[in-house]
Amino acid sequence: DIQMTQSPASLSASLGETVTIECLASEDIYDILAWYQQKPGKSPQLLIYDASSLHTGVPSRFSGSGSGTQYSLKINSLQPEDFASYYCQNGLSAPLTFGSGTKLEIK
Amino acid sequence: EVKLLESGGGLVQPGGSLRLSCAASGFTFTDFYMSWIRQPPGKAPEWLGVIRNKANGYTTEYNPSVKGRFTISRDNTQNILYLQMNTLRAKDTAIYYCARSKTTEGPGYFDYWGQGVMVTVSS
Numbered sequence: 479d480i481q482m483t484q485s486p487a488s489l490s491a492s493l494g495e496t497v498t499i500e501c502l503a504s505e506d507i508y509d510i511l512a513w514y515q516q517k518p519g520k521s522p523q524l525l526i527y528d529a530s531s532l533h534t535g536v537p538s539r540f541s542g543s544g545s546g547t548q549y550s551l552k553i554n555s556l557q558p559e560d561f562a563s564y565y566c567q568n569g570l571s572a573p574l575t576f577g578s579g580t581k582l583e584i585k
Numbered sequence: 586e587v588k589l590l591e592s593g594g595g596l597v598q599p600g601g602s603l604r605l606s607c608a609a610s611g612f613t614f615t616d617f618y619m620s621w622i623r624q625p626p627g628k629a630p631e632w633l634g635v636i637r638n639k640a641n642g643y644t645t646e647y648n649p650s651v652k653g654r655f656t657i658s659r660d661n662t663q664n665i666l667y668l669q670m671n672t673l674r675a676k677d678t679a680i681y682y683c684a685r686s687k688t689t690e691g692p693g694y695f696d697y698w699g700q701g702v703m704v705t706v707s708s
Contacts, residue, residue: 569694572635
């Protein structure tokens with residue numbers, strides 16, 4: 479199985495700040511990686527796919543980058559609705575696997 | 586509008602069985618791979634398995650963590666996805682989601698998720 483190691487586990491930031499979340503795959507996943515946002519009591523929502531493609535309707539302050547085994551999600555100019563949990567996901571091969579998550583909190 | 590609505594969750598004793606359903610609407614159900622994903626409270630999601638689309642013969646693939654205990658099926662006349670869960674254990678306690686794959690070519694990513702249904706395994 480491809481292991482997805484996500485960091486940090488939690489992150490405290492202020493409105494307007496820029497934050498970056500990292501995801502390390504245990505082997506090359508050839509950019510077949512997604513990022514999801516999850517708010518309390520809600521299902522995860524797709525933000526980014528293919529490492530850097532923005533899903534329909536997702537604000538442009540979200541961006542993804544990386545290649546090989548190392549990927550990142552960047553959120554520019556944090557808005558109140560961005561404080562949530564974020565997960566990366568290997569979409570290359572089964573079993574599809576998720577990172578352990580990053581909880582983004584307001585400072 | 587794409588909608589996925591799970592049902593069938595609840596409290597079940599260890600060793601028991603449960604069948605979850607996911608009613609799909611707003612898209613051509615047979616065109617898409619469909620997956621079940623679960624999430625224990627406070628933890629990350631775990632992909633359980635996928636049933637492929639019509640073009641790929643509706644074949645299934647499972648996470649080894651549940652293979653042999655869980656079975657995914659679909660009723661393509663009523664647009665319903667199922668998850669049959671047998672020999673349930675306390676560790677199976679989680680919110681269970683059905684999810685649609687973003688493309689028609691593989692499980693890859695999930696662009697629509699249901700609201701989830703809680704399954705609690707306890708005596």
